[in-house]
Amino acid sequence: RYTEASLVKELEKKEIGRPSTYASIISTIIDRGYVYERGRALIPSWLAFSVIKLLETKFPKYVDYEFTAHMENGLDRIAGGKDTGKNWLTRFYFGSGDGAARSEDEAHAGLQQQVAQLGEIDARAINTIEIGDGLQVRVGRYGPYLEDVKHLDDDGNPRRASLPDTLAPDELTVEVGHDLIENHSGGPRALGVDPVSGGTVEVRNGRFGPYVALVVPETADSKTDVSAESKPKRGSKAKKAAAERPKMASLFKTMKPESLTLEDALKLLSLPRVVGSYEEVNAETGEMQTVTVQANNGRYGPYLTKTGDDGKSDTRSLGSEDEIFTVDVDKAKELFAQPKYGRGRGRGAAKPPLRDLGTDPETQKHVTIKSGFYGEYITDGETNRTLPKQYDAATIDPAEAFRLLAEKRAQGPSKRGRGRKAGKKGTTTKSASRKTAKTPKVSAAEKARADRRANVRELADKGWANTRIAKEIGSTPATVKADVAWLTEHEGYSRPSVVPAR
Template sequence: MSKNLVIVESPAKAKTIENYLGTDFIVKSSFGHVRDLPEHDMGIDVENNFQPSYEISSDKVKVISELKKLAKGAEVWLATDDDREGEAISWHLKEALGLPDTTKRIVFREITKTALQNAISKPRQIDFDLVDAQQARRILDRLVGYELSPVLWKKIRLGGLSAGRVQSVAVRIVVEREREIEAFQTKGSYKVTARFDLGQGKVLNAELAKNFSTEQQAQEFLEKCLSAEFSIKNLETKPAKKSPAAPFTTSTLQQEASRKLSFSVAQTMTIAQRLYEAGKITYMRTDSTNLSEEAVGKAKTQIVTEYGQDFFTKRVFKTKSESAQEAHEAIRPTDFSTLKGSNERNEQRLYELIWKRAIASQMADAQLERTTATIAISTANETLVAQGEVIKFEGFLKVYLESSDEEDEEQKGMLPPLSINQVLQLSDLRATERFTRHPPRYTEASLVKKLEEMGIGRPSTYAPTISTIIRREYVVKEDRDGHERKFTELSLQDGRIERTIKTENHGAEKSKLFPTSTGMVVNDYLVNHFEDIFDFSFTASVEKDFDNIAEGKLSWRDMIKNFYTPFHKKLNEVKEEAVDKSLTSRDLGEDPESGKKVSVRIGKYGPYVQIGDVEDEEKPKFASLLKGQLMETIKFEDAMELFKLPRVVGSFEDAELTVNIGRFGPYVKHQNKFYSLAKTDDPMTVTEDRVIEIIKDKRVIESNRLIKEFDEDPDVKVLNGRYGPYIAFGKKNVKIPKDQEPASLTFEQVVKLAAETPDKPVGRGSRKAPAKKTTETKKPAAKKTAAKKTATKKTATKKIKE
């Protein structure tokens, strides 16, 4: 038995650490949190000063049992992550394993031999202020979700709804942006651009500094230029510079990985976690832009070696966030001389991004030269401007340039040689109609940026917050096609002005966040009835309270009480209010054929249009809304179009092709089989040829799916799956060894492989009795005297997703 037991939360982290510590240490993983509040009960005794009741999770009973055996007679070192969540895991481990308060706690921000040796030489004890801050967040979010969700079910009358303190505010941000866009009034104006032929294939591009608000004004300007002479009035050259961005924090890494690599926020954090646990980068949950002196020294060595002394400039970045812990570091490579962080493609891409950003932060400014040419028009007071830029010294641009949320600006190249009073030959002068753009919808990256700017959430909360609102279908992340739009262009060329009408694709969206009808309904209810709780500034102030608890300035119980008392009072008031049906339904008009009321409503499977009422003798007609249509904004004409479904688009193999919309989206029905339409297919306009193509493609996929069947048992098959060939053996999916050819497997080999494959472990939803749980304190007995109430509560709380 080893004398030293080091406990971390991840098996990958355990493996990396064990390689550094040697034979005197055994490193084991807790596989994350080992205790939590009960799954099917609130687990908080409100009347007993919010005392929580923690349970060992059913899937961690075996882990705790093994760790207890290893801990006997050993020196235990708790080595979970250096943040509030990690501190809480260490405390839960101490409690579950029955360890003394003097148990050693070690922290490190990177998994390197030096960092581990330093940590072991300076152990501390568990920081209960950090534990209390994590407890406060967990308990507060449980109270809000547990008590508010049933109110949503009753008042909105939709099952499965749930409310989260931070998640609901994130939804509110997306909803309010959508309404800004809906209310936005587009205005047109005319932008004037010119091209001049300088000979020898050289062209000078210029533009007017102002836009004209009307076509008439643009026409009048072009008319003034019909006989004009154009010449260089002034040339101005100025030095300029660009400076590198700070190394990554959690937020900026999520934003840049989204822009440059098209990673979701959750994907970025998962990949960064693997790189950290492999010892390749420092800890990826941080709001500090600081680099240690040691890191700056290693960066300098790499920069000077690779690019030269002139490319190095030592920089110290100051974090904007008041709550940032400057003792922590920004995200950086543990070894700047390591250019390859992983053999896995996406891990390497993220590693390169982190490496480049950290290296660039310690490099010299890029030195530029910007030239502005002012062009006079002999027949007008206005002037045209041409701008160019040349890089005199690359500096940090040799390695990295930060992206922007906005659309990329047009790159300005170097201007051709010009001289004052030089007469220019006009190729063409154009006044093109351009339109103001509504505020952009949020991407995952820009939503993270907004949350951070507003002080809502912390580095560890951004990814789960966004994942949660998407999973709950309050928000969808998707691409949407643009629409054709006409615009006018006036062009002056060869001494005459022509007017043409052109078209452009307008409003296309890629990977944007859109609120759903359900999300908007839930948001409106929460804002209308709990405005203070879901106010942006209030939510930010709660985050500051968590920070104060972490710093030992505030009692977590006092903080919870200050929040809960007015919240619970308001909750009781709301429970007495009548159900507001206007939240979940809206009258659109009257059906011209039947004279019955047409309304849009929201139900279990989303928004739909209804003709008639359930009280009518004839059953109402229903039609689901299409992708992108919202209950709040759909118009009567668009709603009536939906009743054209289902529609017969033709026939194939002597059977009708019927297109409709179902619970899982648009589909075509053929010979009692259902085929999903692609996201780009509109069920209202999809053609017979396209539908037949979908059916044939699906048949090809299905025909290629079967690799082999067996006479001994027709239910056993070798199939092609999403992740490669596998064996379908009863309820088991059996992996095929890489050295075996799937098509050549015999029935005996298949039976043997199936026998060697363990049954799936019993999940939380299984009817099998769960493993015995241990608790820190007794469950509160309040409100559990009646068996009926207990049964109802357990059923209801299954629907609450924290």
């Protein structure tokens, strides 16, 4: 396996790239998913095997090491003034010697011949990597998976199993492959019968992980005879497919398909769970309304949903998946009374860290793992480093996290936008005078904003709703809501309860 340092040495040895391009080469193969980092090692992905197979079988000349090195030498000659870019591209496009094209038409004909010689590309063959003993890796639309074409299932189809992200290609031996097929082949396992519907409850493996499904037996009433119709109605196939689709629910992170019971599966299939209802004042209209709270599990974890009579809803995250079945109305009221975690400045309280890693012995700074808009990341308050996908926030060793931060610090600050900042520093006296001339206008706007916030605060103290305040001061409810949030954050304002309008 290569590290970044050993890969650069190999590029130098084969005369591929130059010192100024090594960093961009490594960044490109990582960003495109051809390799991923595990510690200091660069692990090739199965996607890379498929891409290389396509290039080597269809474009062998252009991925040959000698061609790449020759092209690099040509670029060096251009940089050194010994050749021109136009002449080099002309030779590349038209060729040289006796077989060179003498016009654009001949060049186009030559290119068309090269493309015609490619023939039809067999996508299945390109995306198939042989392992041995009938095992092969297939790179599909939703990622790589393992297929056994020698030992078929009861229906005569190849047996399949998903490949774990933590399994490197050189670790997938024939023995490991057979173990994956035998224990994780993804075939449905019947857990029992649902006492309400009489349907079969199964646990399955999908591309997004294990899940349970309720397969309801088909009844005579559900069968539709369309043989008498000469032409099916538009959308009838989609409706039929939707009707035949079983009810499904993903397993909790703490659950294992092997030990899942029928009782656990039925609880999952019963979601969303209705927690209860209670009365509260609508902050916009000032009127009393009944809200219904439901608990469910979603893509980003367990959460509560509060829906009012007007159809508008609000959500709050739960601390664990087990709380979905234990949270009550009082706890739900408490959660919805707290500010919602927001993505922007002034929209809510700061989201707590996912994990505390302690003090970095090198910088003596406190290091934590947080969840941001673009995913989980490691931070010491000054340097941020995205958590690589091969690591888990709950299990990564603190020493490894400290090392990742050290690598990020060694790269230095990002150069993005430096040119624009340099241009701003070189402003002339004339532009500075224009900026000074605009200052009174900004101050006037700030004064008007401060006056409006003072009016909002005065009316909010009287228990007025946002809609009523906006109508009184000639603004909008959204602006009033933003002003209250600003007063809460910057002036410690605590708004009293809204008094229902009479």
